[in-house]
Amino acid sequence: MRTRETLERTLAQLDGRGYASYKQLHGSYDLGSCQLAIDHVQVDPYAPPSKVRAIVDRATSDLPKELIDTPAHRVAVADFLTRRFRDAIDRLAPRPSGGGGGPISIGAPGQQVLARTSVLIADDRVEARFQVELPAAGRRALGRNAARLLTETVPAIVEASLRHANLDAEALRRHVELYLDQEALRSALPERGLVAFVGDGAVLPRRSGDSDLPLTDGATVFESPPSLRVSFDLPSGRSVTGMGVPAGITLIVGGGYHGKSTLLRAIERGVYPHLAGDGREWVVTSPEAVTIRAEDGRAVTGVDISPFITNLPAGTDTTRFTSTNASGSTSQAANLVEAVEAGAALLLIDEDTSATNFMIRDQRMRHLIPADREPITPFVDRIRPLHNERGVSTILVAGGSGAFFDVADQVIALDAYVPRDVTAAAREIAASDPAGSGVEAGSGPAAARSGPVFDSSLPRIPTAEALRPRGKGKPAKARGRTAIQYGHETIELSALAQLVDPAQTTAIAHILDRLASRLDGRLTLAEAVTELYRQIADDGLDAVSPHTGHPGILALPRRHEVHAAVNRYRELALRPPR
Numbered sequence: 001m002r003t004r005e006t007l008e009r010t011l012a013q014l015d016g017r018g019y020a021s022y023k024q025l026h027g028s029y030d031l032g033s034c035q036l037a038i039d040h041v042q043v044d045p046y047a048p049p050s051k052v053r054a055i056v057d058r059a060t061s062d063l064p065k066e067l068i069d070t071p072a073h074r075v076a077v078a079d080f081l082t083r084r085f086r087d088a089i090d091r092l093a094p095r096p097s098g099g100g101g102g103p104i105s106i107g108a109p110g111q112q113v114l115a116r117t118s119v120l121i122a123d124d125r126v127e128a129r130f131q132v133e134l135p136a137a138g139r140r141a142l143g144r145n146a147a148r149l150l151t152e153t154v155p156a157i158v159e160a161s162l163r164h165a166n167l168d169a170e171a172l173r174r175h176v177e178l179y180l181d182q183e184a185l186r187s188a189l190p191e192r193g194l195v196a197f198v199g200d201g202a203v204l205p206r207r208s209g210d211s212d213l214p215l216t217d218g219a220t221v222f223e224s225p226p227s228l229r230v231s232f233d234l235p236s237g238r239s240v241t242g243m244g245v246p247a248g249i250t251l252i253v254g255g256g257y258h259g260k261s262t263l264l265r266a267i268e269r270g271v272y273p274h275l276a277g278d279g280r281e282w283v284v285t286s287p288e289a290v291t292i293r294a295e296d297g298r299a300v301t302g303v304d305i306s307p308f309i310t311n312l313p314a315g316t317d318t319t320r321f322t323s324t325n326a327s328g329s330t331s332q333a334a335n336l337v338e339a340v341e342a343g344a345a346l347l348l349i350d351e352d353t354s355a356t357n358f359m360i361r362d363q364r365m366r367h368l369i370p371a372d373r374e375p376i377t378p379f380v381d382r383i384r385p386l387h388n389e390r391g392v393s394t395i396l397v398a399g400g401s402g403a404f405f406d407v408a409d410q411v412i413a414l415d416a417y418v419p420r421d422v423t424a425a426a427r428e429i430a431a432s433d434p435a436g437s438g439v440e441a442g443s444g445p446a447a448a449r450s451g452p453v454f455d456s457s458l459p460r461i462p463t464a465e466a467l468r469p470r471g472k473g474k475p476a477k478a479r480g481r482t483a484i485q486y487g488h489e490t491i492e493l494s495a496l497a498q499l500v501d502p503a504q505t506t507a508i509a510h511i512l513d514r515l516a517s518r519l520d521g522r523l524t525l526a527e528a529v530t531e532l533y534r535q536i537a538d539d540g541l542d543a544v545s546p547h548t549g550h551p552g553i554l555a556l557p558r559r560h561e562v563h564a565a566v567n568r569y570r571e572l573a574l575r576p577p578r
Contacts, residue, residue: 225412
């Protein structure tokens with residue numbers, strides 16, 4: 001291993017030379033307070049930044065053993081250290097006043113606590129993985145500036161963020177405790193017959209439509225209706241009380257702008273633990289919850305949408321439905337079936353982002369268009385069999401129709417963000433005015449089929465070449481949070497509301513490349529994804545990276561979003577059924 005003096009001397013010699021001369025830096029250096037590993041050097045000033053690791057031994061870091069003795073503890077501690085590292089960057093290597101990124105980056109963790117590659121806590125060391133934009137003037141290396149950055153600024157950042165003696169020990173302990181409590185509550189939901197929990201005192205509104213930060217002025221805090229209030233005792237000794245959402249079919253109703261969608265969005269993000277102060281710390285949702293919406297124009301490959309759509313005029317087989325440009329109703333049917341295939345136990349649906357003809361079909365339209373001429377059986381007719389046959393619950397926002405009153409197990413009304421249990425009133429309305437909603441259940445060819453509705457799907461088995469397109473010479477690459485470049489195709493992910501961090505999208509891109517080598521024409525997509533996630537559980541998220549040393553800035557996505565990415569790949573090929 002080379003010394004700090006060697007690094008300083010080399011950089012002094014590179015000063016003013018061509019940028020490519022920075023390649024000499026590749027390797028490891030002992031800086032005294034930490035080891036610096038330069039794993040990848042950017043090729044020019046406009047290329048992706050250099051990948052660098054700062055490593056301190058466990059004795060130097062001195063993290064309390066009781067805070068890092070399980071994988072869950074380490075996720076929480078690594079998240080805390082990542083945030084402290086980023087805080088130290090802001091103090092010691094700030095962004096230019098004109099805007100843009102700074103010379104050092106470790107990612108931008110949001111309000112959620114995710115498993116990340118940014119900080120590794122191993123038995124013998126603590127390692128920060130970050131990126132450095134090596135300084136330049138045009139295409140000339142500024143070696144002396146780089147020396148100050150790597151031998152002075154980076155060690156100062158490491159000292160401030162990776163040594164327990166320099167951290168707020170009580171804040172670290174509370175961070176870990178909150179994470180473990182949230183995960184314990186999530187694990188306890190099934191035994192209580194619940195799919196979600198919204199704590200009393202929660203602040204659900206966000207500052208704006210493009211911000212995930214809590215609204216601080218004038219926000220109404222959440223208070224559970226008495227009939228739905230439950231309490232949990234947590235490992236820390238804390239007790240929390242709030243609204244338990246039972247398994248089954250839950251309808252959220254209310255006037256416009258009264259908080260229906262805000263509540264659903266909070267439940268949607270409740271699949272992840274949140275930071276203290278976020279307002280949604282105690283909004284905890286089943287990890288198998290998936291948001292379903294219409295998605296005009298998406299590709300669909302070999303999906304059995306026959307529970308909802310059949311007898312199409314052109315005679316298209318809807319048990320293996322394929323389209324390069326699905327309509328709103330067809331895309332929503334495919335999204336739902338794919339989510340169930342991926343293991344969804346709870347569907348989250350908002351009428352504002354749904355295709356009306358997928359959700360309901362009113363009585364007047366049924367009279368005008370005979371049942372045998374309408375290929376769509378709406379969701380209102382399938383929501384109960386979905387739960388009875390597959391155990392899949394639904395939380396549905398509806399503000400414009402009472403069609404779901406007849407099938408709802410509980411109905412929650414939002415009035416100026418205050419929830420009320422109006423289940424009894426909704427049932428009385430449904431019983432006294434069965435035609436009042438304008439919806440008559442059980443029409444359409446799909447509704448007429450006998451026996452179970454959701455047990456006939458054929459296994460979807462990708463071909464061995466399904467993720468190996470001709471001409472794909474480069475690894476898959478994330479384009480921000482909402483897209484992946486895969487060969488010549490762009491996989492559009494903007495409809496995946498529970499994909500919250502660009503680092504998750506980067507991880508999905510690497511996962512797709514790993515899946516490509518696992519598909520053999522025999523494994524179903526679900527089996528291949530399960531196998532890969534088993535490896536991630538054993539070896540960590542580093543296992544999906546194509547890089548040695550520094551794995552890149554990754555955050556763990558859910559397997560549901562991995563399924564969704566594969567299903568939106570336009571060149572996906574499935575093995576024909578036998």
